[in-house]
Amino acid sequence: MSVDRKTVAKIASLARIEMDEPALDRMVPEFNNILAWVEQLGEVDTSGVEPMTAVIPQALRLRDDVIDADPLTGGGIRDKVLANAPAPEHGFFGVPKVIE
Amino acid sequence: MISDLTQLGVRAIRDGVAGGEFSAREVAEAFNANVAAAKDLNAFIVATPEKALEAADQVDADRAAGKPLGVMAGVPIGMKDLFATRGVQTTAGSHILDHFIPEYESTVSQKLWDAGAGMLGKLNMDQFAMGSSNETSYYGNVISPWRRKDGGNAPLAPGGSSGGSSTAVSARLCPAATGTDTGGSIRQPAAFTGICGIKPTYGRCSRWGIVAFASSLDQAGPMARSVEDCAIMLGAMAGFDPKDSTSLDMPVPDWAGALDADLKGKKIGIPREYRMDGMDAEIAKSWDQGVAWLKDAGAEVVDISLPHTRYALPAYYIVAPAEASSNLARYDGVRYGLRELPDRANLQEMYAATRAAGFGDEVKRRIMIGTYVLSAGFYDAYYTQAMKVRTLIQRDFAAAFEQCDVILAPTAPSAAFALGEKSDDPIAMYLNDVFAVPASLAGLPAMSVPAGLNSDGLPLGLQLIGKAFDEQGVLDAGLAIEQRAAFAAQPERWW
Numbered sequence: 111m112s113v114d115r116k117t118v119a120k121i122a123s124l125a126r127i128e129m130d131e132p133a134l135d136r137m138v139p140e141f142n143n144i145l146a147w148v149e150q151l152g153e154v155d156t157s158g159v160e161p162m163t164a165v166i167p168q169a170l171r172l173r174d175d176v177i178d179a180d181p182l183t184g185g186g187i188r189d190k191v192l193a194n195a196p197a198p199e200h201g202f203f204g205v206p207k208v209i210e
Numbered sequence: 211m212i213s214d215l216t217q218l219g220v221r222a223i224r225d226g227v228a229g230g231e232f233s234a235r236e237v238a239e240a241f242n243a244n245v246a247a248a249k250d251l252n253a254f255i256v257a258t259p260e261k262a263l264e265a266a267d268q269v270d271a272d273r274a275a276g277k278p279l280g281v282m283a284g285v286p287i288g289m290k291d292l293f294a295t296r297g298v299q300t301t302a303g304s305h306i307l308d309h310f311i312p313e314y315e316s317t318v319s320q321k322l323w324d325a326g327a328g329m330l331g332k333l334n335m336d337q338f339a340m341g342s343s344n345e346t347s348y349y350g351n352v353i354s355p356w357r358r359k360d361g362g363n364a365p366l367a368p369g370g371s372s373g374g375s376s377t378a379v380s381a382r383l384c385p386a387a388t389g390t391d392t393g394g395s396i397r398q399p400a401a402f403t404g405i406c407g408i409k410p411t412y413g414r415c416s417r418w419g420i421v422a423f424a425s426s427l428d429q430a431g432p433m434a435r436s437v438e439d440c441a442i443m444l445g446a447m448a449g450f451d452p453k454d455s456t457s458l459d460m461p462v463p464d465w466a467g468a469l470d471a472d473l474k475g476k477k478i479g480i481p482r483e484y485r486m487d488g489m490d491a492e493i494a495k496s497w498d499q500g501v502a503w504l505k506d507a508g509a510e511v512v513d514i515s516l517p518h519t520r521y522a523l524p525a526y527y528i529v530a531p532a533e534a535s536s537n538l539a540r541y542d543g544v545r546y547g548l549r550e551l552p553d554r555a556n557l558q559e560m561y562a563a564t565r566a567a568g569f570g571d572e573v574k575r576r577i578m579i580g581t582y583v584l585s586a587g588f589y590d591a592y593y594t595q596a597m598k599v600r601t602l603i604q605r606d607f608a609a610a611f612e613q614c615d616v617i618l619a620p621t622a623p624s625a626a627f628a629l630g631e632k633s634d635d636p637i638a639m640y641l642n643d644v645f646a647v648p649a650s651l652a653g654l655p656a657m658s659v660p661a662g663l664n665s666d667g668l669p670l671g672l673q674l675i676g677k678a679f680d681e682q683g684v685l686d687a688g689l690a691i692e693q694r695a696a697f698a699a700q701p702e703r704w705w
Contacts, residue, residue, distance in 0.1 A: 113582075118578070121578050121581050121582050121585070122578065123562075124581050124585065125535065125565075125577050125578055125581040126539075126542070126558070126561040126562045126565055127562060127565045127566050127569065127574055127577065127578070128559075128562035128563050128565070128566035129566065133566075137574075137575070137578065140575060140636060141575070141578060141579070141582075143636070143637060144527065144575070144579055144637065145579070145582075147524060147527070147637050148524040148527050148528050148579075148592070148596075149524075150521070150524055151521055151524050151525060151528070151592075151595050151596060151599055152591075152595070153521075154518070154521055154595075154598075154599050154602065156595060156598035156599065156602070159598040159601050159602060160598070160601060161594050161597030161598045161600070161601060162597045162598075162600040162601045162604065163597075164426075164456075165412050165426055165427075165600075165604070165651075165652065165653030166412050166413050166456070166458065166653050166678060168413070168456065168458075170455060171452070171455065171459075173452065180452070180453065182314060182453070183453065187313075190313040191313075191545075193311070193313055194309075194310050194311060194312075194313075194545070194546035194547070195544070195545055195546060196543060196544075196546075196547070196548070196549035197549065203544050203545055205544055205557050205560070206551065206555060206556055206557050206560055207556075208556070208557050
């Protein structure tokens, strides 16, 4: 199945990647080549086959129900969390105005 | 005093430091000098000579004080730039992680420092580990230290995505390096540069602090110049980590201590589907040579079938992009890394502009494919079908391992190619991993060891694939090949 330029533009929008006309010109054939290639999977008879959910079967563990059980991933480290933010403001992540 | 410490591997350095033949500081200084002199290879994004010296001084002080030394004590290593390193820029080879300086250390790198290793620097790589030639890095191509002996001097690909790692180890810029393998990213670059590399069973090494690409496939592993060095370093990297929900909660065996190249009573499977039409004659020859070596080591060789082999790559190119499109959603210009904020842009426009500027073309392609195959109406036809095929591939391996202990195959379909040779054709590039991807999809341990040089004077690798949790079987068969191949070639220094 081949997808059209409008569909590729829609996917770019869903993926939040800005694509101008020349970028779309390049992407449409590449996208279709890759899709056409992966579509050979349709040949495989998978009736009665369960999709893989875990490559090594394991039960999902629950962590102890304790606040800040692991200090590295717990709370109280606001400044570290913000240390790499491009525009931190007053202890928060700064973003462009979202309400007019 | 040994004339060139940078010719030594992990074991020799560790034992030499422990035995007082040379100091850890002398070792670190020698490798720091090689790193500084190898800018032409572009293997490092950031060099951290002071970190290497600091770790070395600690080891020398501990030794002087009679304290016990770790299994990597005094060994300076290269760290793939996919591992978060506290206080040292970590970019995954991408513009979108510009100036990202982690406040935390990945579990695997921390384990290596705890074992006495030191960091020479952060190694270049394909952007977000997406690539097989190291041509997708924002920081430029890594150049393989190898050249064809035709005198043409065409710059060759070091393989990918761990191309900085493979180049650095091969060129003696470090005795060992970390790599990560999602669909061949340790094994293929190891094969291209004449070194060893092992991807352990999925879950052996914690993924915590490794920049995520495709979480159900990503595994860290060592790259070094001998099987034993890989075994030692893997022992230091592996182990249960409660911070990774898929970490294996099982003891780490003493792989290095148990190494045994006597394969009597072992069965080696040769998958007939890997012998593809049009296979490179020199690859086929090296594979046959590998069979002979393993027989010589006492193994029995059996023919096996992995019927879904040809569907592994297309399944991978649905599963990996799908997971990548989810994992890479986090790069939005808000919490870390690059922000592109065009004049009067709103929040959505900021996301899209940031991601357009920050991601390279291959990363965008994969995010787009992943977004498409996960989108409403197409999910079952693509993603669910790929995960069913993944089940079938795993069943193929399970059936094969009823007849054999370890599988022998080529690592890659060719020797290293020239930079630029495949970069315009994504699918031609993807086909490089045709022999590597099936083991990744099944979560199995797999290793590449050097087998010899082809007629162009370039290294070829052989791949060993084992049962889940049987790294030992893979390493033992690798050792049997290593002893017989006696691979001693190294790139002639031109940089």
